[in-house]
Amino acid sequence: MKDIRPKLVKLLKENYCTPQILKIAKNLKEPSTTIHYNIKKLEEEKVIKTYKAVFDYKKIDEGFCSYALINLSSEEYVNPEKIAMDLSKYPEIESIDICTGDWELVLKIRTKDQDEYYNFIKNVLSRKGIVKIKSLTSLKQLKTEFVKLF
Amino acid sequence: MKDIRPKLVKLLKENYCTPQILKIAKNLKEPSTTIHYNIKKLEEEKVIKTYKAVFDYKKIDEGFCSYALINLSSEEYVNPEKIAMDLSKYPEIESIDICTGDWELVLKIRTKDQDEYYNFIKNVLSRKGIVKIKSLTSLKQLKTEFVKLF
DNA sequence: CATATTATTGAATAATATTCAATTATTTAT
DNA sequence: ATAAATAATTGAATATTATTCAATAATATG
Numbered sequence: 001m002k003d004i005r006p007k008l009v010k011l012l013k014e015n016y017c018t019p020q021i022l023k024i025a026k027n028l029k030e031p032s033t034t035i036h037y038n039i040k041k042l043e044e045e046k047v048i049k050t051y052k053a054v055f056d057y058k059k060i061d062e063g064f065c066s067y068a069l070i071n072l073s074s075e076e077y078v079n080p081e082k083i084a085m086d087l088s089k090y091p092e093i094e095s096i097d098i099c100t101g102d103w104e105l106v107l108k109i110r111t112k113d114q115d116e117y118y119n120f121i122k123n124v125l126s127r128k129g130i131v132k133i134k135s136l137t138s139l140k141q142l143k144t145e146f147v148k149l150f
Numbered sequence: 151m152k153d154i155r156p157k158l159v160k161l162l163k164e165n166y167c168t169p170q171i172l173k174i175a176k177n178l179k180e181p182s183t184t185i186h187y188n189i190k191k192l193e194e195e196k197v198i199k200t201y202k203a204v205f206d207y208k209k210i211d212e213g214f215c216s217y218a219l220i221n222l223s224s225e226e227y228v229n230p231e232k233i234a235m236d237l238s239k240y241p242e243i244e245s246i247d248i249c250t251g252d253w254e255l256v257l258k259i260r261t262k263d264q265d266e267y268y269n270f271i272k273n274v275l276s277r278k279g280i281v282k283i284k285s286l287t288s289l290k291q292l293k294t295e296f297v298k299l300f
Numbered sequence: 301c302a303t304a305t306t307a308t309t310g311a312a313t314a315a316t317a318t319t320c321a322a323t324t325a326t327t328t329a330t
Numbered sequence: 331a332t333a334a335a336t337a338a339t340t341g342a343a344t345a346t347t348a349t350t351c352a353a354t355a356a357t358a359t360g
Binding site for chain 4: 180181182183184187188191
Binding site: 002018020021022023032033036040 | 338339346347348349350
């Protein structure tokens with residue numbers, strides 16, 4: 001049997017979805033051509049970045065979720081964007097923010113388990129520029145990506 | 151002119167999207183019926199929770215993003231789920247995690263600006279059960295919901 | 301106030317999803 | 331190991347939905 005599920009997950013995680021114009025039209029009690037026109041406009045204006053799926057991450061081997069609060073070295077501190085943009089390529093990282101306060105970078109990271117998280121920290125985050133990491137491990141997710149999980 | 155854009159945003163933020171089976175089929179070089187069968191299965195098994203849009207939040211009056219690290223009172227500490235589930239109803243909250251470490255709750259909050267964030271903290275988060283809040287304000291988002299923003 | 305631009309909409313068409321039935325592959329029980 | 335049962339793949343037919351187009355209405359602009 002072909003195992004296309006991981007491939008599906010990969011595609012749907014960022015893309016390969018589209019709005020349901022007719023259902024929206026029915027919900028808002030407007031003609032579907034009006035909805036179509038307005039959504040296309042939101043897309044052209046880049047108000048909408050993409051359409052995607054939200055998963056039960058426990059079921060796709062991403063059940064371990066942690067926030068990594070990061071301090072940068074004094075060299076990287078002045079330009080955190082470089083390191084942040086570089087980190088954005090890792091599929092384990094759900095979000096990256098450059099922040100004010102005690103930590104310069106806040107990452108949300110999803111891995112299969114604590115072991116994989118440890119390896120990710122060791123292999124990816126222990127690098128020149130990152131001098132200190134504080135991990136806040138999620139015991140339970142109640143909401144993610146604006147979607148309730150219960 | 152009808153202002154249906156906020157209504158569209160509200161619907162698309164959590165729902166009213168669907169996978170593009172034919173495009174996925176072409177990408178993976180598989181018959182579209184095979185893709186259809188497999189995706190329906192992922193939906194039935196609740197591996198996929200929903201399909202949604204990702205926005206340029208600056209363009210939908212949610213340009214201010216902050217992480218709220220929360221300490222609970224000793225009474226709430228033993229059962230943080232109650233308060234977490236209650237908080238999940240607020241559309242300003244993108245994610246809620248019950249965590250280990252120095253803070254029991256980690257919220258990701260999006261508002262129009264700092265003023266609105268202040269009001270949200272004051273009106274929603276300053277409540278019985280929440281004894282201390284540390285805010286990490288995002289200066290720049292590089293990635294959100296697995297989607298690169300540059 | 302006249303003109304240009306933008307938004308709305310119904311009807312026609314194009315594109316895509318879904319169903320169905322047949323086949324193939326895999327798992328389970330003996 | 332083999333038969334029977336179950337699950338997965340697929341092409342062809344159908345149903346559903348998105349998109350285009352042209353006409354009209356609303357709003358903005360000079």
